[in-house]
Amino acid sequence: MYIALLMMLAGILVGRVFRRVLAGAWLGRAVFLGVLALLFLLGIEIGVNDRLFAYLPAFGWRALVISLAVMAGSLLCARLLQTWLAKRGYFKE
Amino acid sequence: MRDSVFILGVFALGVLLARCSFLPEFLLASDCALPALWIFMFLAGVSVGADRRLSQIIRNVRPFMLLLPIATTIGSLGGAAFAALFLLMPFGDCLAVGAGFGYYSLSSVFITQSKGADLGTIALLANIVRELFSLLLMRIIVKRLGPIAGISSAGCTSMDTTLPVIARYAGAAWILPALMHGIALDLSVPFWLTLFCSM
Numbered sequence: 552m553y554i555a556l557l558m559m560l561a562g563i564l565v566g567r568v569f570r571r572v573l574a575g576a577w578l579g580r581a582v583f584l585g586v587l588a589l590l591f592l593l594g595i596e597i598g599v600n601d602r603l604f605a606y607l608p609a610f611g612w613r614a615l616v617i618s619l620a621v622m623a624g625s626l627l628c629a630r631l632l633q634t635w636l637a638k639r640g641y642f643k644e
Numbered sequence: 645m646r647d648s649v650f651i652l653g654v655f656a657l658g659v660l661l662a663r664c665s666f667l668p669e670f671l672l673a674s675d676c677a678l679p680a681l682w683i684f685m686f687l688a689g690v691s692v693g694a695d696r697r698l699s700q701i702i703r704n705v706r707p708f709m710l711l712l713p714i715a716t717t718i719g720s721l722g723g724a725a726f727a728a729l730f731l732l733m734p735f736g737d738c739l740a741v742g743a744g745f746g747y748y749s750l751s752s753v754f755i756t757q758s759k760g761a762d763l764g765t766i767a768l769l770a771n772i773v774r775e776l777f778s779l780l781l782m783r784i785i786v787k788r789l790g791p792i793a794g795i796s797s798a799g800c801t802s803m804d805t806t807l808p809v810i811a812r813y814a815g816a817a818w819i820l821p822a823l824m825h826g827i828a829l830d831l832s833v834p835f836w837l838t839l840f841c842s843m
């Protein structure tokens with residue numbers, strides 16, 4: 552995982568050094584294409600996992616309930632934090 | 645909206661093709677995902693580095709960012725406890741699944757070892773769903789609930805797989821908080837799993 556972070560650091564340095572050449576919209580598009588490629592590969596990784604699909608009917612709904620509850624809790628806390636920070640004057644430019 | 649549909653479509657296509665065994669061997673080896681992530685993190689880095697506001701982004705690092713992982717932890721574990729009541733599952737089991745924070749590889753392996761394959765599979769599914777929903781819904785979450793909510797819903801994945809969508813929809817200024825959030829949660833996962841699996 553830390554290789555990924557190092558790659559990003561290397562990217563930041565390269566981007567910084569060549570920033571005059573790189574300015575433009577194509578970079579954002581390249582990043583979006585990267586997102587699509589990653590999701591396609593994630594889909595394949597899930598798709599080839601036969602065990603996961605075999606268990607889906609038995610455990611799927613429980614996993615879904617836990618996942619939704621966990622995300623709802625996170626969103627609620629994050630929202631409270633954001634409101635609290637905004638009241639204390641953060642986020643003002 | 646168009647982006648989200650597109651993203652969902654590409655993901656579904658990957659699952660479908662893999663289910664139908666319609667793909668060449670080298671893609672199925674499933675090790676391509678890692679180098680792809682590296683290339684992609686490099687690209688995301690270049691786009692941050694080339695951004696003229698880089699110095700401003702770095703100046704924006706403030707102590708309040710340390711509160712982000714704490715909010716995510718409280719929210720995730722609270723939600724998992726609530727789910728335990730609803731599903732009539734043991735609290736320790738549900739909390740262990742929730743404490744994966746989207747880090748499905750580590751949490752499913754760890755839970756399979758200490759609690760068995762059934763709970764391990766639930767952990768795998770639940771944490772994949774978290775990553776997937778965060779990716780797909782990031783635009784809506786950031787728009788409706790703000791950037792902190794977007795980072796929080798991503799959990800551990802805010803430092804890698806969901807970082808690009810956070811950067812895209814919340815703005816480059818939120819990349820550093822997202823990285824710090826992901827790393828802090830990442831480091832806390834083994835601690836929480838050890839605790840909840842022994843409950």
